[in-house]
Amino acid sequence: MATELVPSGHPTTLPPANGSFWGRLPVLKQLRQSVGLQRGMLVAGLAITALFLLVAAFAPLIAPYGFAQLRDDSGPFGAQQPPSATHIMGTTVGGYDVFSRVIWGTQTAVLVIVVAVVFSIFIGILLGLVSGYIGGWLDRVLVVIGDAVYAFPSLLLAIVLSIVISGGQSSLWGGIFAAALSITVVFIPQYYRVIRAETIRIKAEPYVESAKMLGASAPRIMFRHVLRNATRTLPIIFTLNSSEALLTLAGLGFLGFGIEPTAAAEWGYDLNKALSDVTSGIWWTALYPGLAIVLAVLGITLVGESLNDLADPRLRARRRVKARATTATTTATAAAAAPDTTTEEKS
């Protein structure tokens, strides 16, 4: 009885060792755990994100033309052509095929997200861990630097960095790294802050004191006892930051600091070029890249938000106890439980 009272999916602990490999993966575990609206949100988010990733992976197969293609065998595409059979989303003012640019754009977006998050996550975690655990003057200096970065408007910082990194020239990887690294600078303080706060909290936990009592060295305590316990909230920040990275990239492109159309397709750049079209009634050049941004950000944010809700036992919805037909329950919400939920009688 006593062991059964321990919830198997306790938020601060790993699932039991007998769970299958798939059941222990971060996102899938939450998917199993969720019910009702929260499950709907998570499933919708995962579906959109999966679509986004699939399109990015198979862009060369899906897109009818290249991202920088202006003509085919039958001659130039022509600028600002309305949607037709050959160009289902029309063409841009520069004469590119909108559909192909939108498809290729997912690839750029995924690359930037991956590079930006990978760079910032490692540096941010390491700095947060060391600064939180060791404390003292190092901690103070790092916090001040982090705050200083916060004080800058993040887009301004990204612009400055993209100029510094790319030096004005534009290639696919140069552009991606410029965008990703400029995002990194803004994100490192975020990861740093979260990990540092967690580390400071965990530092006072009895199990860390117990390791200290045993005479464990500082690196051993940091990496064996603190690190893994401090990184639990990361999947959430990770997803939320991914969508922010995407928006920053689009913002950079929109302002003209992104990637040139000949180097890679980029939604923000296309939106920028579509600015004048909107007023003259040419809707297709702005609508589709805009929709792509909205969908991608929405998908990732939905995943992040539902992970956030599911990680908190107070926000997490559960299958309700099925009331027996004869009894009146004080809470009428029992009816809200999905009809297909089977109450697992464990005892």
Add this chain to the structure above:
Amino acid sequence: MNDVVEITDLSISFATDGGTVRAVGGVSLTVRKGEVLAIVGESGSGKSVTAKSILGLLPETATTEGAVLLASRDGSHANDIVSLSPSQLREVRGTDVSMVFQEPSTALNPVFTVGWQIAEGLRAHGTVSKAEARREAIEILRKVGIPEPEVRVDHYPHQFSGGQKQRIVIAAALVLNPGLIVADEPTTALDVTVQAEILDLLRRLRDEFGTAIVLITHNMGVVADLADRVVVMYEGMVVEEADVKTLFASPQDPYTRRLLDAVPRIGQGRVHTAEREAARAGARAARAAEGESALAPVVEASHLTIDYPGRFGRKGFRAVDDVSFRIAPGEVLGLVGESGSGKTTIGRALGGLTRITGGSLTVHGFEMLGFSERRFKPLRADIGFVFQDPAASFNPLLTIADAVAEPLVIHGRAESPRDARKRVDELLEAVQLPRSFGDRFPHELSGGQRQRASLARGIALEPSLLIADEPTSALDVSVQARVLELFAELQRAFGFAALFISHDLAVVDLLADRIAVLYRGRLVEEGTGAEVLDHPTDPYTRRLIASLPVPDPVEQAARRAELASIQADSRGR
């Protein structure tokens, strides 16, 4: 109608991540007018849930079946709490029934004056003028024994001591003069001497106001002190219901008997203490016969002082003040004191977690004043530590085997946790845990099992000194008894010296060879269990012993009179 509450066939289930958990199954009980009904049981027995159902205070995930009939204050009618709407529930709460919570410091809102918080109940049930509310608040504060209520009514919670805060919580519950008060572990968070005062107040409520009280507790001493009738709960069922004297004199259910047997009583440990003393005397004599000198003490503190630095421009806080004691090899020293007495600080100083600021403290001959971590590290292998809360002292991401192997790996006795597994299995067996538990994570073990694993980790390197900081205060009584037994067995088998820190005199008496009593950072009394407990010389020790409620209603009534005389005595001086 003579019953304030009548619960019939109450069942409560919770929806959790692991499916449905039935917390209460078919409980029926009644509370009569002006009586104290104690609901006792261990954690998870459903006692709190049952009591909270009287106020309709269950979380949203709960499903309730059955009936909870609560009489209105004037006794004219009764409401079935289970079927009331939220607004009807609000009507009932405060006027017909109210609640006293366990932790007074969190039950009060820190940003409002206590007078405001007491008047909150008045405002919620009818319109009262500000002046009238204030007058009533002062009146009720006077009744619960807050001195100078006219001044104190405008004070904030942090300006009161823990016991006073609990009085204020009781005052807030009383202000509308409900027929019933549900008190959920009202004294668990308080020190023993303060507990005695709060119990006195609750007794006065029953006698002077005629309030019925549902007292939820796990402490059999408190039950014996206050209750008229007792309901014993186990795994969501009522296993026994009886008059308090009958229950303690002749418990019927085997579970009740086990529960009562598990309660430590002062004087139980004398036999073991004498045995151990004889064994040590024998060993000393043998050494003397071989011409060796007496063994040096494992720990020696002389005029030990520990200050916590104050904020800039403020004086620091002296947690430990001029304390001297010594622990001989193989000896168990029990350190007793209330919260804030400095007992945990001394334990941490012994382990090098807190630095001492004055006097001298030697551990295995190593001076701790101004010590360096690097030189102290090898010595750590010879000091084991058992923490208070077994749930928090294990890294939740390491298996039990990995956690127990940590000391072996750190001190180079094993290459990796896997390497140490054989030794870990031996250790788990020594603390009576199945080997297979090594592969489990801490949250998959119960509290008692975790604390046994914690003991295994403490003795992994076979230290000659073990520091145990309240190792059983987070455990249920019956679990506590088993862990204490295990501790005594391990001590016999491994022969380590130990510093056993606890706030519970009876627990310390069970294990310790000598007892030291701390009061506000000072050592007020030290001696063998018989000396300290039977013939206390210090007034504080006398008050502490008299405040400890014993699990026997007849004896407790006599002790109450004794305590009253001691208190009158100390006031007279």
